[in-house]
Amino acid sequence: MTSAFALERDAELMLRVRDGDSVSFGLLLERHRSPVIHFLYRMVLNHAIAEELAQEVFLRVYRSRATYEPTAKFTTWLFRIATHLALNWIRDKKNEKNQEQLDADPKEGIGLQVADVRPTVEQTMVRDVRMREVRNAIETLPSKQRAAVLMHKYQEMEYSQIAKILRCSESAVKSLLFRAYETLRLRLAHLA
Amino acid sequence: MQCPIRTKENPEVLIEYSSGRLTPAVAAMFQSHVESCADCRAFSKAQRAAWDALDSWEPMPITADFDRKLYARIDEYEKSGWWTKLWHRSTWQSGSFGSAMPIATACVTLAVGVMLYLPLNNKPAMDLSAPQTKIESSDLDQIETTLEDIEMFKQLTPAAARS
Numbered sequence: 001m002t003s004a005f006a007l008e009r010d011a012e013l014m015l016r017v018r019d020g021d022s023v024s025f026g027l028l029l030e031r032h033r034s035p036v037i038h039f040l041y042r043m044v045l046n047h048a049i050a051e052e053l054a055q056e057v058f059l060r061v062y063r064s065r066a067t068y069e070p071t072a073k074f075t076t077w078l079f080r081i082a083t084h085l086a087l088n089w090i091r092d093k094k095n096e097k098n099q100e101q102l103d104a105d106p107k108e109g110i111g112l113q114v115a116d117v118r119p120t121v122e123q124t125m126v127r128d129v130r131m132r133e134v135r136n137a138i139e140t141l142p143s144k145q146r147a148a149v150l151m152h153k154y155q156e157m158e159y160s161q162i163a164k165i166l167r168c169s170e171s172a173v174k175s176l177l178f179r180a181y182e183t184l185r186l187r188l189a190h191l192a
Numbered sequence: 193m194q195c196p197i198r199t200k201e202n203p204e205v206l207i208e209y210s211s212g213r214l215t216p217a218v219a220a221m222f223q224s225h226v227e228s229c230a231d232c233r234a235f236s237k238a239q240r241a242a243w244d245a246l247d248s249w250e251p252m253p254i255t256a257d258f259d260r261k262l263y264a265r266i267d268e269y270e271k272s273g274w275w276t277k278l279w280h281r282s283t284w285q286s287g288s289f290g291s292a293m294p295i296a297t298a299c300v301t302l303a304v305g306v307m308l309y310l311p312l313n314n315k316p317a318m319d320l321s322a323p324q325t326k327i328e329s330s331d332l333d334q335i336e337t338t339l340e341d342i343e344m345f346k347q348l349t350p351a352a353a354r355s
Contacts, residue, residue, distance in 0.1 A: 029259065037258070038251035047252045055262045062266055127248065134249040153211075153246050159204070174204045181207055184246070185238040192241030 010074035017065045025065075029058060032075070035155060036082050042150050043086035045139060053085045073161065080165045083147050090143045130191055137187040145180035152177055193225040197232055206232060210239035 010031070016024035036057055041050035060081050119127070138146060144166060151157045151165065163173045196203045208214050209222050226232045 029262070033258070034251075034254065037254055041251055042249070047255075051255060051258055051261075055258070055265055058262055059265050059269065063269060130245065130248050131250070134245050137245075138249075153243070177207065178203055181239060181242060184242040188242045188245040189238055191245045192238075 011070035014061075014065070014068050014074060015070065017062070018068045025062060028061070032078060033058075036078065039079065039150055039155060040082055040086055042138065042154065043083075043143075043146060044089055045135065049089065053082070053089060056085055057082045072164070075155075075157075076161055076164050079151065079155070079157075083151075083165055087143050087147065133188065133191060137184055140187065141180050141183060145176050145183075148173055148176040149180045149184070193221055195225065195229050195232060197229075197235060206235050207239060210236045211243050 010028065013024040013028045013031075017028065033054070037050055037054045040053045040057075041047055044050055044053065057078065061078065138149070141149065147166060148162055151162045152159075157165075159170045159173045159177075163170045166173065166176075168176075194201065196205050205214070205218075205222065209219060209226070212219075214222060226236055
């Protein structure tokens with residue numbers, strides 16, 4: 001969750017970027033690269049596309065640096081751009097049933113992330129199945145519900161911030177989340 | 193405490209409770225209700241299961257050349273036409289997008305004017321393989337991207353930005 005300090009820090013860095021400090025842009029990138037890419041990955045379910053969209057997000061941040069004013073929370077602005085791009089991508093690809101899933105095999109990622117613990121074959125298989133189930137459950141959610149859940153669950157955002165990002169009321173966010181979690185509870189109940 | 197399932201009031205409290213995000217005081221109050229309410233207990237159990245399952249979804253590692261690709265795109269932007277940057281500055285500087293539409297209209301009018309003017313003067317049709325045309329094609333992409341940016345930032349209302 002973004003603390004008051006973090007907000008100040010982001011705004012401060014962005015103001016420095018506005019003044020031409022490229023090092024500060026690098027620091028902002030360092031701070032937000034992973035959350036943005038992971039959010040986009042969970043939205044579009046394709047790692048290559050997620051990274052491409054994330055580059056577009058940071059490029060847009062860079063392009064608008066000259067006019068940046070810290071009137072809104074930096075992460076609200078950042079995730080608004082990310083959500084906008086992701087929702088557009090999903091909309092454009094909605095009818096493409098056979099879109100290429102470049103990272104369909106979850107083993108690839110797990111192997112790199114868990115370096116010091118070597119799970120047994122059985123553990124790996126169980127985890128792969130579990131991850132696939134979660135991924136499929138998320139995929140069935142309408143895109144706005146998906147965005148709301150991902151921001152609530154993984155970015156730990158407040159309802160008010162999600163509402164600003166999705167341009168809707170807080171009550172609409174609560175409703176989106178309630179319906180989304182209802183679907184997830186049904187689809188993931190067997191994993192308990 | 194009123195049951196959020198029966199009253200259908202503040203049902204989000206169940207989600208927040210199940211995810212451990214309530215303040216300790218509210219959580220303790222709700223805990224005593226859950227102990228006596230079978231519906232809330234079942235809901236909470238199912239929600240926790242879903243929450244735990246979501247925890248198991250690990251993201252993929254980021255590719256090593258992500259930053260390099262990004263900075264290459266930034267360099268490309270920096271080398272783009274001066275008017276592209278002017279466009280961004282003129283439309284975003286004031287935080288108002290009112291000036292964007294007249295500029296867009298002027299650009300479109302100019303483009304249409306040029307297209308209509310050329311055939312009337314029996315100028316040869318544009319050679320799509322010519323280097324100059326390639327530059328214009330690239331500029332059109334930038335216009336498209338810029339218009340998309342403006343559309344997105346238009347949505348960020350001043351009221352939302354201030355809060």
